[in-house]
Amino acid sequence: MATIAPAAYDSKVEGNVIFSRLDACINWMRKNSLWPMPMGLACCAIELMAAGASRFDIARFGAEVMRFSPRQSDVMIVAGTVTYKMALAVKRIYDQMPEPKWVIAMGACASSGGMYRSYAVLQGIDHLLPVDVYVSGCPPRPEALLEGLMKLQHKIMHEPAIEDQKRALFEAVS
Amino acid sequence: MTTAQLAEKIKERFPNLSQTEFRDEISVQVPLEQIELACQICRDELGFDFLVDISSVDHFGEEPRFEIVYEFYSLEQNIHLRLKTKVSEERLEVPTISRLWEGANWHEREIFDMMGIRFANHPDLRRILMWDGYPYFPLRKDFPLEGKPSDMPDVAFSDVAPLAGGPFVTAPTDTGTKDREPRARPPG
Numbered sequence: 001m002a003t004i005a006p007a008a009y010d011s012k013v014e015g016n017v018i019f020s021r022l023d024a025c026i027n028w029m030r031k032n033s034l035w036p037m038p039m040g041l042a043c044c045a046i047e048l049m050a051a052g053a054s055r056f057d058i059a060r061f062g063a064e065v066m067r068f069s070p071r072q073s074d075v076m077i078v079a080g081t082v083t084y085k086m087a088l089a090v091k092r093i094y095d096q097m098p099e100p101k102w103v104i105a106m107g108a109c110a111s112s113g114g115m116y117r118s119y120a121v122l123q124g125i126d127h128l129l130p131v132d133v134y135v136s137g138c139p140p141r142p143e144a145l146l147e148g149l150m151k152l153q154h155k156i157m158h159e160p161a162i163e164d165q166k167r168a169l170f171e172a173v174s
Numbered sequence: 175m176t177t178a179q180l181a182e183k184i185k186e187r188f189p190n191l192s193q194t195e196f197r198d199e200i201s202v203q204v205p206l207e208q209i210e211l212a213c214q215i216c217r218d219e220l221g222f223d224f225l226v227d228i229s230s231v232d233h234f235g236e237e238p239r240f241e242i243v244y245e246f247y248s249l250e251q252n253i254h255l256r257l258k259t260k261v262s263e264e265r266l267e268v269p270t271i272s273r274l275w276e277g278a279n280w281h282e283r284e285i286f287d288m289m290g291i292r293f294a295n296h297p298d299l300r301r302i303l304m305w306d307g308y309p310y311f312p313l314r315k316d317f318p319l320e321g322k323p324s325d326m327p328d329v330a331f332s333d334v335a336p337l338a339g340g341p342f343v344t345a346p347t348d349t350g351t352k353d354r355e356p357r358a359r360p361p362g
Contacts, residue, residue, distance in 0.1 A: 087331070113335060117320065117337055117340060118319065119310075119317070119318075119320065119332060121335070122333075123336065
């Protein structure tokens with residue numbers, strides 16, 4: 001008569017354990033809870049608002065908590081025309097955001113100056129900030145912004161979360 | 175009051191000034207010395223109670239170079255009036271009319287910001303669109319569209335925009351949309 005060998009472990013717990021890398025776990029948590037800093041500077045901000053509202057619902061991607069304080073934000077969504085008068089203020093708000101932080105350049109103006117080839121408009125926020133995702137459109141549809149957000153999530157998933165800190169720690173110890 | 179009656183009244187009140195009429199709207203050329211008085215008369219005697227706009231024109235290459243345009247409207251009589259005055263480049267100073275209309279304050283600041291025309295006795299003559307310390311007057315005809323570099327640490331900077339063969343402009347034509355389309359049209 002076949003008997004079931006007594007388990008050397010609690011099979012109930014064993015079924016609920018997942019093995020992974022710490023980097024992957026941290027990135028997974030980060031990407032699903034991106035708190036945006038809505039840098040609404042022009043008409044793109046209207047589409048950004050639509051993306052946050054019920055029809056498009058940016059909450060499906062964990063990014064519904066628009067923070068109007070840079071101290072609590074993870075991703076700055078530069079939505080609109082960045083004039084030279086505003087440029088250093090945008091830079092300053094970016095500098096106030098805690099690491100890790102990302103930037104989405106939403107729309108033609110934030111990406112390249114758009115149709116404003118002019119004396120008053122910064123020709124793309126990438127002159128000042130390291131942009132992670134560019135979203136095309138004038139203004140982009142909310143779906144396009146969501147696509148950009150998913151691209152950013154994909155990017156976050158594939159970057160080292162604490163590798164750099166570990167390396168620095170080992171160097172300091174040795 | 176109709177436009178014709180207004181034209182008659184202006185002729186009475188300003189016998190030495192030339193006026194032109196276009197599409198039922200009257201423009202009066204006023205010498206710079208009399209502009210403040212003329213504005214006051216328009217407001218108090220002719221009943222133009224609303225200052226729609228003050229704007230400025232750069233006739234680059236002509237003398238006098240600049241022109242200020244005052245646009246008045248009478249809410250009661252539903253009629254427009256335009257006063258124009260020439261300003262030479264040597265003496266870029268116009269009397270303010272913010273004493274008569276509070277709203278003139280910001281219109282005049284914008285003209286100062288964009289054209290560099292100063293307003294005498296203005297209560298608060300600062301730049302309104304560009305930042306304090308920006309060294310140029312960007313709406314003048316001799317200022318390039320792509321801008322000029324400038325730098326004020328901690329305030330703002332500006333740089334030259336790449337025009338990539340442009341500016342891309344349309345040309346009025348009857349031949350069709352293909353020819354009217356905006357494209358780079360170098361001068362000449």
